[in-house]
Amino acid sequence: MTSSLATPAAASDLVQPTRLWTPKHVVVTASAAEQPHTAEILRRCEAAGVDDVTMLSGDRITGLRGGSDREVYARAKSTLAVVVAPPSARKPQPIPPSADWRIDLAKGCPAHCQYCYLAGSLSGPPITRVYANLDEVLAPIATHVGRGTVTSGTAERAHEGTTFEMSCYTDPLGIERVTGSLAAAIARVGAGEFGDDASIRFTTKFDDVTELATLDHGGRTRVRFSVNAADVAHRFEGGTARMPARLAALRTLARAGYPVGVTIAPIMPIPGWREQYGQLLADLADAVADVPDLDLTAEIITHRFTPASKDVLLGWYPATKLEMDEDARSAKRSKFGGVKYVYPKDVMAEMRSWFTAELDRTVPSAQLLYWT
Incomplete structure (x- = not known):
């Protein structure tokens, strides 16, 4: 893996976050109270103005249920639980096509996306749990370097080193203001603590990158911003940074020497989708036009849902206009018998052909990693 030194962003390049x-x-x-990182979490919470902090006498979290689905949802979404990750949550899992392995800093997300990827995959109310035993969470990075098959095991992406995805079950930037876990991970990986070939990556819909832009990341963290057509983002991505702010944040980190990327997801064939996604790609091109030594990737993911996630989402967002019509989709079954509903083959083929060509035409510097 080739590493570059971080280039601190100039003050003029730093953007003020739109949502915290x-x-x-x-x-x-x-158990979490005994962990050293908890002191940093509590310090950040105090600095953010949080005055309702409860130190539990045990490890069981109660009081989230009661009332309607919406009331439970609202209560959970406004709660941060500081917990200890059990051994089962600290065992890296393969996570193709994104990265070699998954490392979780937290589980749960403060955003209100009506297509939420976590719906149906996490049990109970959607509380955000941050892991206080950060040393134990990060430790497997060192033991799994060189053992991957997605990047470290392929010629096409071997230059990325062994990659560890940190946004499978959370948006780590969305909670960074009150956790500090992401900055700690970036700094430690950037310093080579886990080996020169270790590389972390995460996706975010937030834009609070002021602290990240000052870190010595060593070129070992790729930050990808989840982006979408204007109508999709406006209608379905509540509680997140708006699209211009995300692209401005991407520019800031790219100018600070970070490898960056866009995760265009979830793509939906809404009315005028070519025009809207075309404008998105044009805006991306403008954002990175004069960035020196740009390292930009793209990952493109179409919308899909499962019966379980649909039930959860309709409980959280009963008035949603999100299309989840099984009759308008194709059923895709896994080897374990699970089913998810994707767009029909002709729609998928049309979108894939257009996106591949338009990305290459509009942002030729972007390396398309995968389409799914």
Whole structure:
């Protein structure tokens, strides 16, 4: 893996974040209270103005249920729980096609995306749990370097080193203001603590990158911004930074020497989708036009849902206009018997052909990693 030194961003390049999540309630389990990183989390919560912090006498989190689905949802979404990741949550799992392995800093997200990827995959109310035992969470990075098959095991992406995805079950930037876990991970990986070939990556819909732009990342963290057509983002991505702010944040980090990327997801064939996604790509091209030594990737993901996620999402967002019509989709079954609903083959083929050509035409510097 080739590493470059971080280039601190100039003050003029730093963008003021448009949205900062502040939990209304913070609960700290007894086991988490004993962890060194908890002090940093509590310091950040205090600085953010959180005044409702409960130190639990045990490790069980209660009081989230009661009332309607919407009431439970609202209560959970406004709560941050500081917990200890159990051994099962610290075992890296393969995560193709994104990265070699998955490392979780937290589980749960403060955003209100009506197509939420976590719906149906996490049990119980959608509370955000941040892991206080950060040393144990990050430790497997060192033991799994060189053991991957997505990047470290391929000629096409071997230059990325062994990659560890940190946004499978959370948006780590969305909670960074009150956790500090992401900055710690970036700095430690950037310093080579886990080996020269270790590389972390995450996707975000937020734009609070002021602290990240000052870190010595060593070129070992790729930050990807989740972007979408204007109508999709406006209608379905509540509580997130708007699209211009995300692209401005991408520009800031690219100028600070970070490898960056866009995750265009979830793509939807809405009315006028070519025009809207075409404008998105044009805006991306403008954002990175004069960035020196740009390292830009693209990942393109179409919308899909499962029966379980649909039920959860309709409970959270009963008035949603999100299209989840099984009759208008194709059923795709996994080897374990699960089913997810994707767009029909002709729609998928049309979108793939257009996106591949338009990305190459509009942003030729972007390396398309995969389409799914």
